[in-house]
Amino acid sequence: MTRWAFLALLSHWRRQPLQLVAMILGLALATGLWSAVQAINAEARASYAAAASRLGLSQGPTLTSPDGTIPSDTYVALRRAGWQLSPVLEGPIRLGGRTLRLVGVDVLSYPALPDSSALSGIAPLDVLTPPGRLFASRVTAEGFDGDPRLVLSQDVPAGVVLTDIGTAEALLDRPGALSRILVLPDQPMGLAPLADLAPQLSLSSPSATSDAAHLTDSFHLNLTAFGLLSFAVGLFIVHGTAGLVMEQRRPLFRTLRALGLPARHLTLLVLAELLTLALIAGLLGLVLGYLVAAALLPDVAATLRGLYGAPVEGGLTLRPLWVLSGLAMAVVGAGLAGARGIWALVRLPILASSGMALRSVASGLGARHLALAGLALILAGYLALRLMPGLTGGFVMLAGLLLGAALLLPLLVDACLQLCQRRAKGPVAQWVWADMRVQLPGLSLALMALLLALAANIGVGTMVSSFRLTFTGWLDQRLASELYVRAASDEQGAAIERWLASRADAVLPLRSAEITLAGQPGELYGVADHATYRQNWPLIASEPGVWDRVAAGEAALINEQLARRENLWPGDTVTIAPDWTLTVAGVYSDYGNPKGQVMVSIPALVAHHPEVPNRRFGIRVDPAKSEALARDLRQSFDLPEESIVDQAALKASSLAIFDKTFVVTGALNVLTLGVAGFAILTALLTLWTMRLPQVAPAWALGLTRAQLGRLELCRSLALAAITALLALPLGLALAWVLLNVINVAAFGWRLPMYLFPADWLRLFLLALIAGGLAAALPARRLHRLPPAHLLRIFANER
Amino acid sequence: MLLDVRSVTKTYPGAERPVLKDVSLSLDRSETLALTGESGSGKSTLLHLVGALDGFEAGEITLDGTSYSQLDEAGRAGLRRGAVALVFQQFNLIPALTVAQNLAFHARLGGAYDPDWTATLAQRLGLADLGSRYPEQLSGGQQQRVAIGRALALRPRLLLADEPTGNLDEATGDAVLDLMLDLVRDTGAALFLVTHSERIAARLDRRLHLGSGQVA
Amino acid sequence: MNARRRLLALLLCGLPFGALAQGFAGLGTTAEGFAIPERGRALTFPADHGPHPAFRIEWWYLTAPLTGEDGRDYGIQWTLFRSALAPEERDGWSSPQIWMAHAALTEPDRHHVAERLARGGIGQAGVTAAPFAAHIDDWQMTGTPGKGIDQLHLTARGKDFAYDLRLEASGPIVLHGDAGYSVKSPKGQASYYYSQPGYTVTGTIETERGTVRVSGQGWLDREWSSQPLAEDQRGWDWFSLSFDSGDKMMGFRLRDGGPGFTSATWIGSDGSAKPLPDGALTLEPLETTTVEDRAIPTRWRVVLPAHGLDITVGAMNPQAWMGTSFPYWEGPVTITGSHTGRGYLEMTGYE
């Protein structure tokens, strides 16, 4: 019995292959987008964790010095006091045209060396003595794979070059210096406390998560939110199809019940069928997700590396947990989508009650209830932001806003349609509007999906474009010098400075040290007292005489990130080192850098950090002469090509990094919109069988099938247009929240919001295209429908 | 002569034998004609052909001088909008429109909308109070009265009715039919009515019987 | 941990990582560029107490069987190894000299081990000849200025033990082999090798059971070479024995595929040393103990007919395993038979 009943159930799909495709594709799309995002997140997180453990970042407590440098004599002294320690010297290094992180370790004591297989065939002498060996992964080594010192090792995280500490000392030109000292786990008995032996050093235990994980949390939250949105949009498709399938098989269910199949049995069969479909679609979705993730991951990796310095490889590995969660999402999604149909099945009366209550939902209580729930959600979101400020509150508010607006949609669209209907003149127009209102309940889920996709597009698009506009303007201010030069050593730096003195309008040294600001890694910059800064520097808040006070060493400038994070504004004081506190005279915007930053005058910087290198300079020169000057400079000092960068090139590469950052967002945007279009299609197909009794009388009364087809198309276009119009304010609200709440919490900067009407127009057209494409198939069907088919409506009892 | 059906043959796609074979009949203005026949004999089919809802392969139908075989789909739709009105057994009404809108719909579509006449019809059909209801909120008899009202609001030359009372109990059916016959006579329209009922057929001017694809 | 230990082992013997180690701890590899011991070169002190960077491998090796005030027997070991990746010394991290040290405290029922590693050139470890001082981290063997190595202060500590001892030499330095030129194989491999076998030791040892005053006898071995083992030699069994009669004996056997190569020095109670050639000493394992999954001989019959010696040497604690970068067995022994006394036994190369 079971077998026959199951076969009878399945026979439906043979007659309606399109529904099968819609169902599976919808579920696969939902699962695919969701798991793509999950895969990207998991990959990035795994990279941080691996990097942290491989680099010994999470190897236990670490000694650091407030000024960033520990003399290696201190290390030896502590060793001679019995402490088991491992020294690390690290710093940025230019290799193959890229800035990488050089980590020098004492290979004898370092607790996290690469696996020995990477070392096979290499003499220890070569590792320990000049010129040394550089260990890097294949990805990292791309730019300098011809270097004879290079040893490929997949154990070294991306962006990191591991080497012996002696080699690092030479390459970084920091003899006798250490960046930090790891305290090893096994210590002998009876040691004197570190605080007594080296009071100048501070001992910090690594937090449970690494810096990278901490910094990138917000980025991943963003991605996850997008993933969930995609999943929700995908579910609309499945929901529509599942509803249709259940509806269409109602007579079959009835017959099976009448033939003696128990209701519970039938329900189980339908559930089994749903589960099978969910698993098939889930697997398909995983494949899809894998492909999408593999395509997007390199860009995400580039973003994470560029924006946060977080090490992420470009490759994707298949993780069992990811596979399981993807399948689980597919099953849960199918269950959610089919729940209503199954519920109806459980309560299905054997005897049919024909005539479907089509109207009641749209105009009646249903839409009003939904709208009330929507308002409540929006309010709850607003309250959430009030109660828990920051990223979480921001996202809760976004969720409330988006879902609430989606729930408000049916009522709003119905109101629009009612208005149109009232103002309609001809009988056909009147009928079309009225008919759309009837159709609305069946379409509203799909329209909600479209609304969400469009709003997300407008919101995220506005954010990105506003950001880009601000960023471009900011680049103009920040990169005021015509040329930027980097010397190989301090001596060469000094020579270049002398050489330039008579040839350039001004030479502006760029000097910085890495410090700890309010317990987090930060940077200390020295700023020359020059008109270039006074005129151009992007200050967003300042006290009168800010530049004079900074030049006098009385005050400091801080970046917006630090200002917002620590709530420091002009007039407050910032602690740069335990014994060094300055008044904040101004706050400047500093995009593309999540770290806190302090700027002081160069004499003040050098007084506290005499060791900061003096190798980078901005050169002010007549733009017409800059090219010649760069050439002369290169020749005179035998500088490599990449040592001198002109302003335009620097701007271009900064913008390129910026654009790369948002490639993923753009791609997900387009995918979501596509999915929403697909949702409308499946919804229309779902409504198809119910459409005939609606249009057949109109046809009998003198409308041609071609007219009916055209009207069908217009209906869909009109609904898409109304939805798009309603999506605009929602999208702008979304953009506002992104710019003023999410960005501030995630990155620490607030951006002005700009409006891009041309983009809205483009999106409006896209929405129409989506609506049009979705309706094209049903419209064509209607156009081609044999009259006999329509006639049967009148002749046959349904 | 209003309607002339001549030697019409109709075969449904995929069917072996024609439903209608060489059928001929004619109808004068203001004449009422009843068509009877066994179930499946082709009554509805013939009515649909006359109503320009479906095509046929041989013969000719002429309404007021217009030959059906000359018409394309748009032409046939035009005929339905202006000259012929239909009342079916069920699913007559447009679910999305109110009673009032349904009543006016066909006339407005055909450009023959007369509010006074429509109001009179509603009055006489007892629908005056139901104007703002939707079809699904009406009883079967009420629905059929709306269908009849809508058809007559157009002032068609020919009213086609396919078992308009088949879904109703005898008393209601008779009442609806009485109303319809009264109104048809008042408007001067011709009536082509398909029915199973001898009693109903007897009340019309003429009756034809359809059997094995032929009229007798 | 194992991979890391292996890596260190390879690093210390200067071999390409992943290459097959030759002999124990790579001591059988060829010594290209390094200095080679020469017969007839006279050792000079105090200069030769200091390091010889031109040689590949060198050690300061002190062992002492001790007795505590609590009546229990103990033993300590303090060893500083110098391993050169290149025959030179340089300042800073780029120094090719690598230092490794092992300290052990043996109790009858427990054996404590600690290991230290250091890069040369930065001051974390090193040895100066005069005044004599050897150190790595906080472990030290420091001589009283002006007294060479006759008076030493010796300290070391690990996770669960520490010791602090004073050593006073009562006899002269003993040169092994041919005036300090000690041959290690029939093929001529050799090292410079001298000892101070006659220290009186006093001081304290500390474990989690508490601090105990101890006293006993100490033995310092000094050896340096560039290729102390022949290629086919897989390890050695080395004895330093102090008899109650006042005589002492150093003897070892280098194991190869065949009978092995033996060498010994008989040290009279007056400090006079008599080197004995290959074959004079016979060593016969009597009993093995399973230590770290290998069979280690922990009772030996030691026979030296020339001096009427026929003794049984047994480990005080058979589990005296040194689980360090190069694992080996080293611990105090008790002597019975024709002579009685105490000593130290080291066995390497048991896989």
Ligand SMILES: Nc1ncnc2c1ncn2[C@@H]1O[C@H](COP(=O)(O)OP(=O)(O)OP(=O)(O)O)[C@@H](O)[C@H]1O
């Ligand atoms: N659309 C169609 N396609 C194919 N065959 C059809 C179609 N509609 C009707 N038929 C067949 O044509 C024949 C005549 O059908 P029709 O509906 O005209 O009969 P009828 O006389 O109206 O019967 P009833 O009194 O039961 O309404 C029947 O055998 C029917 O099966």
Ligand SMILES: [Mg+2]
């Ligand atoms: Mg019929």
